[in-house]
Amino acid sequence: MTSALELVNLRKSFGQTEIIRGVDLSIPKGERHAIIGPNGAGKSTLFNLITGRFPQTAGVVELNGQDLAGKAPYEINRLGLSRSFQITNIFPMMTVFENVRCSLLWSRGYKYSFWNLVARSNDLTEAADAILEQINLTARRELPAGVLSYAEQRALEIGITIAGGANVIMLDEPTAGMSHSETDYIVELIRKVTENKTLVMVEHDMGVVFGLADRISVLVYGEIIATGAPEEVRANPRVQEAYLGAAMEAH
Amino acid sequence: MSNASTNSRILFGQPVSVLLPWIIAAIILLILPVFLGSRSQLTILSQMGITIVFALAYNMLLGQGGMLSFGHAVYMGLGSFMCLHVMNATWFGALPLPLLPLIGGFFGLIFAFIIGSFSTRKAGTVFAMISLGIGELFAALVLIVTVFFGGEEGISGYRDEGLPFFGIEFISNLEVYYLISIWMFVAVVLMYLFSRTPVGRMANAVRDNPERAEFLGYSARWVRFASFTVSGFFCGVAGGLSAILFEIATETDLNVTASGAILLITFLGGVGFFWGPIIGAIVFTLLATVLGLQTHLWELYLGVVFVGVVMFFPAGLSGIIMSHVPALKTGKLGTLVMPYITCVLPGVIGGLGIAALVEMSFHVRSGAADEHEMTLFWIDFSTHNVLPWVVPLVIAVVGVGLAVRNAPAFKAAWDNASTLPEAA
Structure with missing residues (x-):
């Protein structure tokens, strides 16, 4: 069986500085995988390499067995990978409903067509409404997305990310800047919408990580120093030394 | 939109309440000449119609697609010049005049296709600067390539040399008014429908957040390119209508001043609503023609109104109306x-x-x-x-x-x- 994501000796340098220094990682289909690590470890860079935002310096990224080298973000998305961002990234001037509907268009085969009217497709409207229901934003349907509260915008972004039906979902710090109750809500939402999908997420909140992830990778200075089930990682002395010890004390 | 479904009466598969504004607009266009029937009034109305088409086509970029163009008169002007060359061609006698704007639209589309293929790679400042450069380039070409553009005199022709259309020769201003009104109505409907298609919706998405759109499977560049090309078509149609109305095209039709005017018109009307530029086109044409006859200083007043609107009502005149x-x-x-x-x-x-x-x-x-x-x-x-x-x-x-x-x-x-x- 091919894995959902396969990283082989992935490297990225910005000028003289090597940020990602040879990452090997294999994430099987259907797994919820968390990438953790101290600030500046290169987690977001790794995310951006996988999703095609930056080109890699060396190494291979494979999605469902397909090499992603040289592919633009929109091409990678069409192959079944969808992501959210650390900083909320939605369409602020469009309504909540339209945000979701736009994220459905490509996967539903509308592409660049100018002979269909989107409002005439009941299919599209129903699918968008179903997603709004899932992320509990039905009541906000007609509001411009920019006026939603922070937690609602994060929920909307998750909705946009999953709407296209991608089988690999990547979330970059989905609970950053949220209160406890908001975090609990988002964790439940993530659990619900990533059912039967592969989830890769970067997260700082250890409660979220240990609650959601099947496996965890620890990234330190551009290298993965440990990968495994939450208990194994927690018990790993190198991890404790590099990162978890300090983080656990703080919590 | 959501309340429209409560209306049970259906016409052409749409609730009547959705179609009502269009029906009212059509009736107004039909009966306007009864009240404003003099030659000059009909000319002003026709000019208004052309400006409306141009402004809406421009707003496909500015309002719908988030592209600020400083050289969009090029596509309307080129459409106009092309149509005048057709009017001077020997086979013009075999062409019904009402089809002429299609030729203008075709050439507007071709030029937009060529120029858009590189100018829409990036939005923002890069796009704006390229559009400005293209505008200057063509304004210079007009005076250099005199064979095609006719130098300072421009190119003129006669609309009544076309094939009579069901016996209509389009000699009177009234016939021309109706020709332009019908074209305008059709063009406005088509541009509205375009904004409701998948690519039209994605134009909004790319305007708001191009990066997010890319991670939804859409190439921001292709979406911009599609909007740009379609906009070029409707600019060309406006150019064709202008060729019919004025029977002349000169450098002033495609220079940077003309491009600036359409930016001003669109912004004055407001880019936030589909119909905003229509208001801008009506107000601008009235100021330029009616007020322009009364005083040499009309551009001063236009400037004051424009600055006032931009400073205090950035959503434009349509924004003022909708704030009620x-x-x-x-x-x-x-x-x-x-x-x-x-x-x-x-x-x-x-x-x-x-x-x-x-x-x-x-x-x-x-x-x-x-x-x-x-x-x-x-x-x-x-x-x-x-x-x-x-x-x-x-x-x-x-x-x-x-x-x-x-x-x-x-x-x-x-x-x-x-x-x-x-x-x-």
Whole structure:
């Protein structure tokens, strides 16, 4: 069986500085995988390499067995990978409903067509409404997305990310800047919408990580120093030394 | 939109309430010549129609797609020149005139396709600068390639040399008015429908957040390119209509000033609503023609209005109109009538007083040395008397003073009308 994501000796340098220094990682289909690590470890860079935002310096990224080298973000998305961002990234001037509907268009085969009217497709409207229901934003349907509260915008972004039906979902710090109750809500939402999908997420909140992830990778200075089930990682002395010890004390 | 479904009557597969604005617009276009039937009035109306098509096509970029173009008159102008060359071709006698704008549209599309293929790679400043460069380039070409553009005289032709269309030869202004109105109506409907298609919706998404759109499977560049090409088509149609109406195309049709004017028109009307540029086109054409006949200074007033709108009402005239919707919904629109009379009306009258002083000063400075007589607001007077200076000065001071004094009351009434009362 091919894995959902396969990283082989992935490297990225910005000028003289090597940020990602040879990452090997294999994430099987259907797994919820968390990438953790101290600030500046290169987690977001790794995310951006996988999703095609930056080109890699060396190494291979494979999605469902397909090499992603040289592919633009929109091409990678069409192959079944969808992501959210650390900083909320939605369409602020469009309504909540339209945000979701736009994220459905490509996967539903509308592409660049100018002979269909989107409002005439009941299919599209129903699918968008179903997603709004899932992320509990039905009541906000007609509001411009920019006026939603922070937690609602994060929920909307998750909705946009999953709407296209991608089988690999990547979330970059989905609970950053949220209160406890908001975090609990988002964790439940993530659990619900990533059912039967592969989830890769970067997260700082250890409660979220240990609650959601099947496996965890620890990234330190551009290298993965440990990968495994939450208990194994927690018990790993190198991890404790590099990162978890300090983080656990703080919590 | 969501409330429309409650209306049970259906026409062409749409609820009547959705179609109503279009039906009303069609009827207005049909009966306007009854009230405004003189040659010059029909010409102004026709010019308005052309500007509406151009402004809406421009707003496909500015408002819908988030692309600021400083050279969009190029596509309308080229469409116009192409159509005039067709009008001068020997086979024009075999072409029904109503099809001519299609040819303009075709060439607008071709040029937009070529130029858009590289200019839409990036939005923002890069796109704006390329569009400015293209605008300057073509303005220069007009004076260089005289074989095609006819130099400073431009290219002229005769619309009535085309194949008669069901016996109509389009000699009278009324026939031309109806031809342009029908084309405008069809073009506006098509542009509206385009904004409702997948690529039209994604144009909004790319405008708001190109990076996010890319991670949804859409190439931002292709979406921009598609909007740009379609916009070029409708600009070309406007150019074809202009060729029919004026029977001439010159450098002024595609230079950077013309591009600036359409930006101004679109912004004046407001980019936030589909119909905003229509308001801008109507107001601008009226200022340029009706006011332009009255005073040399009309562009000064246009500039003041434009700066005022941009500074205080960035959503444009359509934004001002739509800001009354909350008051309409609360049912308190009526409470705004008195504040309008006590604040806005004096302000406008005071503004007219200032304009009168400006006109008189201009007359004294620029008129012939011994000519003291002038006419303003249908009143004849001499600028060398004191009274004609005192009257507008008093009007200006009192009018503006009243407006300023009553502004807080106006704002209070406005806020009160726009918010729902506390839950009863």
